[in-house]
Amino acid sequence: MILMDGKSYRDELLIEYKERIKELDITLAIIQVGNNDASNLYIKNKIKYCNDVGIDVKYYNIDGSEKDVIDLINKLNNDDKITGIILQSPTPNMDYDMLAEHIDYRKDVDGFSKENIYKLYMNEESIIPCTVKGIIKILDHYNIEISGSNICIIGRGNIVGKPLSLALTNRNATVTLCHSKTKNLKEITKKSDIIISAVGKANIITKSMVKDGFVGIDVGINRIDGKLVGDFDFDNIKDKASYITPVPGGIGPMTIAMIIDNLIEMSIKKEN
Numbered sequence: 469m470i471l472m473d474g475k476s477y478r479d480e481l482l483i484e485y486k487e488r489i490k491e492l493d494i495t496l497a498i499i500q501v502g503n504n505d506a507s508n509l510y511i512k513n514k515i516k517y518c519n520d521v522g523i524d525v526k527y528y529n530i531d532g533s534e535k536d537v538i539d540l541i542n543k544l545n546n547d548d549k550i551t552g553i554i555l556q557s558p559t560p561n562m563d564y565d566m567l568a569e570h571i572d573y574r575k576d577v578d579g580f581s582k583e584n585i586y587k588l589y590m591n592e593e594s595i596i597p598c599t600v601k602g603i604i605k606i607l608d609h610y611n612i613e614i615s616g617s618n619i620c621i622i623g624r625g626n627i628v629g630k631p632l633s634l635a636l637t638n639r640n641a642t643v644t645l646c647h648s649k650t651k652n653l654k655e656i657t658k659k660s661d662i663i664i665s666a667v668g669k670a671n672i673i674t675k676s677m678v679k680d681g682f683v684g685i686d687v688g689i690n691r692i693d694g695k696l697v698g699d700f701d702f703d704n705i706k707d708k709a710s711y712i713t714p715v716p717g718g719i720g721p722m723t724i725a726m727i728i729d730n731l732i733e734m735s736i737k738k739e740n
Contacts (some may be wrong), residue, residue, distance in 0.1 A: 472713045478721035486521040495524040501559040545572040552577035556732030611658035615640035623666035684712035
């Protein structure tokens, strides 16, 4: 079993990005509505890693109305110095999806805009959602074949499951997208070369559900007795895996790195 170390790979990428960014002028705008402890931590990490590689970050905290958020987004859309915009989720007492749709798709770092998702659907990929991009990046890094593989994704959310199914299909995988209504999940996972779980339910994937030599990508984040764990029953499943990501230290660090990757891509496109 080989542990797919997202943390060390992220650190490698950050060194590479730092060199590339020397030739670019990149500014990220982060908008936060209200005050949320988890969001505060995520934003702190985003600012830290961006600053470490030479990206300037403008942080805006809003306690006003939806109109105030939209007005700020429009202002940032029209500011040529702003490369990308992140609207931090959640936005308490406000419609996040409606607000996020006001972000110019060319500055949509998260890749959630209708234009970017449509491009993904049409296999004309533009800005890919960061977690999706991180999963593909780490599979490529460990030379795991995507084309022709049977891949089971568990979780059909808009942030990971659905866009990931499109991105992997675009790379010629045979993808089964499973969810809470899927019948005979074990039959599907048993036949899968790669299993990707993004449910957020601890130990949903057990040893009896996987075949020998499978590749496991665990996107789940759960707390049990104060300990951070994923969706896989990791200790009992790891010996059947050829490659597997840990939680923490797997896909989480890759997601942060892909924010920077997307910003570099956006900056280059803007200059061209």
